[in-house]
Amino acid sequence: MRLNLSTMEKLIGDLDVLSPQDTEATEAIHLxxxxxxxxxxxxxxxxxxxxxxxxxxxxxxxxxxxxxxxxxxxxxxxxxxxxxxxxxxxxxxxxxxxxxxxxxxxxxxxxxxxxxxxxxxxxxxxxxxxxxxxxxxxxxxxxxxxxxxxxxxxxxxxxxxxxTFLSREETYADISPVRLNSNGVTAFISIMRGCDNMCSFCVVPFTRGRERSRDPHSIVAEAQDLFAKGFREVTLLGQNVDSYKWSPEENSKAWIEKNGINNVVNFANLLELVAKVHPDLRVRFSTSHPKDITDEVLYTMAKYENICKNIHLPMQSGSSRILDLMNRGYTREWYLEKAMSIRRILGDDCGISSDMITGFCTETEEDQQDTLSLMNIVKYDFAYMFYYSERPGTLATKKYTDDIPLDVKKKRLEEVVIRQREHSLIRNLLDVGKVHKVLIEGFSKRSDNDLQGRTSANKVVVFPKGTHKKGEYVHVLVEECTGGTLIGKVVNS
Missing domain, CATH: 3.40.50.12160 (Methylthiotransferase, N-terminal domain)
Structure with missing residues (x-):
């Protein structure tokens, strides 16, 4: 598909990615x-x-x-x-x-x-x-x-x-959530709570406490219950899902005999257990940590068609120096190796999204260019992008001076947003002419004559509704795209 400059500029202008003006989208109200x-x-x-x-x-x-x-x-x-x-x-x-x-x-x-x-x-x-x-x-x-x-x-x-007591044990594993304002197709399952990573910019360890994993019995049972009720996609949630671990001391004899697992249940094991609930139950997860995600997880994803090929892998910065100040536990080179492993094991069609922070303490123009250059290599499908906001009580507040002027933070954020808009468009254009399996989630935002769903790579696809209904799987030929949406028609598989 060839595009002249004016067409490219129009498409870039249509991109549905998070911009400095759109950060409110991440505080969306859920009723x-x-x-x-x-x-x-x-x-x-x-x-x-x-x-x-x-x-x-x-x-x-x-x-x-x-x-x-x-x-x-x-x-x-x-x-x-x-x-x-x-x-x-x-x-x-x-x-x-x-x-x-x-x-x-x-x-x-x-x-x-x-x-x-x-x-x-x-x-x-x-x-x-x-x-x-x-x-x-x-x-x-x-x-x-x-x-x-x-x-x-x-x-x-x-x-x-x-x-405001913080617990070392609470996981709410025995509580069956009331699905709020649900579309009846997709649902969240919390698999763990808290975080032990202590990233210097982040308040989460202080507000959500220490990391603890929910037992796999209850997670699988919740997924089975959701499927029986008509849900066709679950997202496994945790601050850092890759550090999920359930101790063998808690494994019951019946569980071991039924599932053949008598050692520590890690995240790759859990993914496989949930994928086995039913081939028509899609499985997603969020969020992965670059220092903890393993090839075992990636090979498990490759093994099961119903584990969606999409990974949210927060970069935060492309500079090893800034990553060290952020206490992220990895370098630029480590992160790039993980991103390339995803492409190698799961293929170029696997969606990769990210988080990015501009203007962290002492950030230089060279650090900013490191971020932009890493974006150029990975080419994310989507990203959440923000400038640094100092949070009371965090390690960064105690150890570093928030010394980057606001106008510089905003300028660097704008550069990151523009670059991501270009990459989102490039990634979506690669899907034009391809057929994707799509789970229908409901009507499109703009017209009741169209339905929308998501691909395995977590991209929104809009297509004429015909006789199809919410909760069905269809195969959609992508005919065109904007930076944020794929547009196509249903075809025979």
């Missing part, structure tokens, strides 16, 4: 569906930040449903409003504070409204949050959700309620 079982009190939740927060909100809904709460998507109808928050960047926290200002207006007209803050921001600020935000009645960290019924009772009795 509850309406569920009326005749209960007296209604729960409303908004989730901000990562997929882990969305999954946690589903756990919260499950816990409170058993306590007699219905769920609602209408905040005006709610008796209890929870904001499940993110602390990864200052902008994420500001978004929550602005939202609380709006909720304050609702509470003035409905004084009995209970307002709670959950998640990472609650964990970071703890009881201080009640003083800063006068309308907040309840604060609960990520490991305290089982205590929510008790905390709500305390508020009902006229007290403020706080629980």
């Amino acid at each position: 509850l569906k309406d569920e009326n079982r005749g209960n007296k009190r209604k729960l409303y939740i908004e989730s901000y930040g990562c997929q882990m927060n969305y999954a946690d909100s589903e756990i919260v809904a499950s816990i409170l449903q058993k306590e007699g709460f219905d769920t609602t998507s209408d905040i005006a109808a709610a008796d209890v409003v929870f904001l499940n928050t993110c602390s990864i960047r200052e902008k994420a926290e500001q978004t929550v504070r602005y939202r609380l200002t709006h909720i304050n207006g609702l509470k003035k007209h409905k004084p009995e409204l209970l307002v709670g803050v959950l998640g990472c921001m609650a964990e970071r600020l703890k009881a201080k949050f009640l003083e800063e935000e006068k309308i907040v009645d309840l604060v609960a960290g990520p490991d305290a959700y089982r205590d929510l019924p008790s905390l709500i009772s305390q508020v009902d009795e006229g007290q403020k309620a706080v629980n």
